[in-house]
Every structure is written in structure tokens, then in C-alpha cells.
Amino acid sequence: MADKDGLKVAKDYHLDKAFANMGSFHVKGADSLDWGMKKHLSRIFNPKTGKTVMFAFDHGYFMGSTAGLERLDLVIPPLMPYVDVLMATRGALRSCVPANNDRGIALRVTSGSSMLNDDLSHEVVAVDIEDAIRMNADCMAVQTFIGADGQLSSIDNLSKVINAGFRYSIPTLGVVAVGKEMERTDRFFKLATRILAEMGCQIVKTYYCDNFEEVVAACPVPLVIAGGKKLPEKEALTLAYQVIKGGAAGVDMGRNIFQSTHPVEMAQAVRKIVHEGLTDKEAFDFFEDASHK
Ligand code: 5RP
Numbered sequence: 001m002a003d004k005d006g007l008k009v010a011k012d013y014h015l016d017k018a019f020a021n022m023g024s025f026h027v028k029g030a031d032s033l034d035w036g037m038k039k040h041l042s043r044i045f046n047p048k049t050g051k052t053v054m055f056a057f058d059h060g061y062f063m064g065s066t067a068g069l070e071r072l073d074l075v076i077p078p079l080m081p082y083v084d085v086l087m088a089t090r091g092a093l094r095s096c097v098p099a100n101n102d103r104g105i106a107l108r109v110t111s112g113s114s115m116l117n118d119d120l121s122h123e124v125v126a127v128d129i130e131d132a133i134r135m136n137a138d139c140m141a142v143q144t145f146i147g148a149d150g151q152l153s154s155i156d157n158l159s160k161v162i163n164a165g166f167r168y169s170i171p172t173l174g175v176v177a178v179g180k181e182m183e184r185t186d187r188f189f190k191l192a193t194r195i196l197a198e199m200g201c202q203i204v205k206t207y208y209c210d211n212f213e214e215v216v217a218a219c220p221v222p223l224v225i226a227g228g229k230k231l232p233e234k235e236a237l238t239l240a241y242q243v244i245k246g247g248a249a250g251v252d253m254g255r256n257i258f259q260s261t262h263p264v265e266m267a268q269a270v271r272k273i274v275h276e277g278l279t280d281k282e283a284f285d286f287f288e289d290a291s292h293k
Helices: 035-044 072-082 090-096 129-134 151-168 186-199 212-218 233-245 263-276 280-291
Strands: 052-056 085-088 104-108 139-144 172-176 203-206 223-226 250-253
Touching: 035 104, 035 139, 052 104, 052 223, 052 263, 072 090, 072 263, 085 090, 090 104, 129 151, 139 151, 139 186, 151 172, 151 186, 172 186, 186 203, 186 212, 233 250, 233 263, 233 280, 250 263, 263 280
Parallel strands: 052 085, 052 250, 085 104, 104 139, 139 172, 172 203, 203 223, 223 250
Antiparallel strands: none
């Protein structure tokens, strides 16, 4: 391991140069993966745009009943036509999501804490690979706590899931956790996203920050961006626009869709930014028109 003292500050991100190893496959860093992995990644990232709208409603895995998700059976089905991927627990999927849909599946496979704990950073792998295969998961989502008390166990969880994923060609989505004590700076996100990519994740979920383009450039696999806490719709659409402009391969949004005054129209507006190239202003105009009909 390199000596930590006297480290130079990383600065050569070559923002003017596209990722050099794209090959013919449309997903960053995935050109050398096998057919099965690529098939799953193609259900997540649209082959025409290279991007994705993931819809996260896995909050119950540690928050229990969450505002906007009180009735998964009623809330999720109307949103499904407008998103590419459903990110959820196996319990939510099996009990509340009709199987006769063709959305991609990002299966939450770690668990271990709840809102009653101060430190949320200790998790285990709670879903085995056979069940991910049975559910036809397109990726397995693992929470990772870089810089937190639970870092070692979350890296252990991540490695186990990535190893199992390689055995059966199922990609792993590494989710960068942020906590009360953890900074939300480009320095932190460059560290965390790069560690996850170098561990072998095929997709990394993180947060928007200053110098976001550098975070994207330094990460050799696609980044999808969490929405975070509920914002006014206009601001949430600006966030979606900024992350796409900054080079993210998509969003993985939860509360800013399901807690919106008009969740379906919000999902449609986000989709227009991600896949159709609308600006935040154009998407907000769409949202206003569509939600006043
Ligand atoms: C937690 C997660 C959640 O799925 C995600 O944060 C939910 O999305 P949002 O923040 O947009 O409500 O991955 O780390």
C-alpha cells in the first residue's frame, strides 16, 4: 500500500477527452464484460441513449413505512411505464410489483440497520445470489460506507456480492452512503466512487457535488445519481439536468419522484431530461402543464 504522507493532489482529469475504452458497447467500462453482464446492463442503460432513469423505492429496507410509499401496491404500478429500472427490496418486489412488466430490476441485497440506530453503517449481505437469479435481477445493490465505522464490513459485503455476480454474470451496483459525519465534497465522492469501481462494481450510485465532472471523469464505470431529500420540483429537475450535463449516466431517484405532488408527471419530466435532452426549464414547463391537466 502506498505511503499516505506527502501525497500529491490528483488533478489531471482531462475533462476535454471522452472515456477512451468505450469500444462498441454503450456502457462505460463494460466493453470487456461477457454477454450475460452486457445483457443485464442493456436492460438498465438504454442502448439508444446510453442512459437510465432508475426509480428507487427501497427506503423501507431501513426506514420502514416512508412518506409517499405507504402503499407500494398503489404507488408503484402507475410509475412503472416512465422509468427504466425499479430499485427495491425483494420483499417489496414480490409482494407489490406485478411480475408481468419489463422494467429492469436493481435488487437491494444488503440490510442491517434501521432508523432506530445512530450508526447505520453496519450491514450484511441479506439476499443470496440464487434468489437474485430467481428474481432475474439486472443488478444487485450494495450499500457501502467509505470512511465510516462499518467500512470494513461493507467492503466485505461488496466483495462477496461482486464475486457472486461475476460467477453468474449479474452486475453489482455499489451505493455510496453519506451520513451525518461524512462530507459531501468532490474529494469524498472521488475517493468513494473510485474505490467502488476498482473493487469491481459495474455501476456506482452517488450524489451530485461541486466539480462533479471530475468525479465522473475519475470513475471508469457509469455513475447514477441519487435524488436525496425532497426538493421543490423545479430544483429537483435542475439537479437532474446538472447531473446529466455533468456526465452522469442517469439518475436513481426516489423521494423527488414518489413524494412529488404529481409523481407520474415528475417521472415523465425526469425522463425527458435523461433520454430526450430537455433542459431543466423545458422539463419544468412540461411538469407544470402535465400536472395541471
Ligand atoms: C440509499 C439509497 C436509496 O435508494 C436512495 O437514496 C433513495 O433515493 P433518494 O435519495 O432519491 O430518495 O440508495 O442510499
